Amino acid sequence: MGLLDGRAAVVTGAARGIGLEIARVLAAEGARVVLGDLNAEALHKAADDLTASGADVRRASCDVTDADRVDALVRTCKDEFGAVDIMVNNAGITRDATLRRMTERDFDTVVDVHLKGTWLGLRAASLVMREQGSGAIVNISSLSGKVGNPGQTNYSAAKAGIVGMTKAAAKELGHLGIRVNAVQPGLIRTPMTEAMRADIWAAKEREVPLQRAGTAAEVANGVLFLASDLASYVTGAVLEVSGGRGM
Template identity: 45%
Template sequence: MGVSGKIAVITGGAKGIGATAARSFCEQGAQVAIIDMDEKAGETLAEKLHGEGYDAAFFKADVSNEQDVNAVASTIIEQFGKVDILINNAGITMDAMTLKMELSAFRKVLDVNVTGVFNCTKAFVPSMIESGSGRIISTSSVAGTGGNVGQANYAASKAAIIGMTKTWSKEFGPKGITANAVAPGFIETELTKTIPDKIVAQLRQLTPFPRFGTADDIANAYLFLASDEASFINGTVLEVDGGMLK
């Protein structure tokens, strides 16, 4: 896809879907800046990609911290010259039924999943405006479009991402920058392997397609929305969920 020669920033890029996306963008010819709090995993991934001949680098930052984000954004733009693509992939869960959820857990999830996306977008978009083009791709969820039991904080954060995405499509579209969101369904990762078999069985019943999603499925959605082929797609939420029933 048309991302060759582009500079892509991927938050939460050290592991899971983010790491798969980092490799996919590298394989398609992009230069990749990986942002994550997990320094060991991030450095290991960047070194491995660099050793395979790809242009990738790791930067440690807490996306919920504005000063942290502004500092790393300045470093990345100085090192790479500009930023063409921002993948707001970083996110956390702290699940509990609403009546048992601590306010601190509610706030923490919104701090990372919402404020983090806001901080990164605000920090990197000026570089895109200067270039006259760019792609903002943020990770929502089917929980943000349909809700989910035990995830009031997570669902609220992912719904907020959709609202910000549609706002940014209007604010930044006239400047040649598109803003879109990807809403994954059930995606098999290391974290989802800990989900009880009973819950997995319920999720299978909700997913008409005969398998769950993979990190590659989400990385491919990121790639498409970041590509030249998607230049007229703006303000869209791409659901990658196998037709999950809501």
């Protein structure tokens, strides 16, 4: 028996990296999963790979800044699987630059994808969950939203906003049986971070009390906990998956 047997989940930004690993872990615990992503080619490959491993998945191209497409993504889960039990708002991008060099467009784009995208997913999923009388929503924030990162005023602001949004929604939706929580990953080993210069990467790892970067699977396990009945009395919480960095 898996922790999520019989449940239906939606994961945004699910074609690669942490989002794909979240989808893989949820499916391994018995969930049927709808993968949402804007990259059609990567999304197709992710869905094929998960299906080949025995997962029951569907895919839907989704721009998380477009309300109609987010609604359609959630509706795909409801239509295909009969429910929306879990929503993971994971989609994100970076457009890093110092304050002096960051363009207004890069600021707006990052805030739209992370903050508005999370809000649209939260809204769409909660409307279905309200009718069901249950559901678990997990928003992916970042340690950058807690401590801030130079060169990431846009990203840090958006990720901090996700925390406030999570807490407000948890208070608003709790009486309906809907739990809303957030995960704040720290330094996580992904293809994007592994492209970092070796000396910079080593310096960042030394800042972590556990003296290593985390893995996408460790972030996914945090999401699994919050999405499952193991966290049945947890809402409005922010789970740091950071190896202790940023304490």
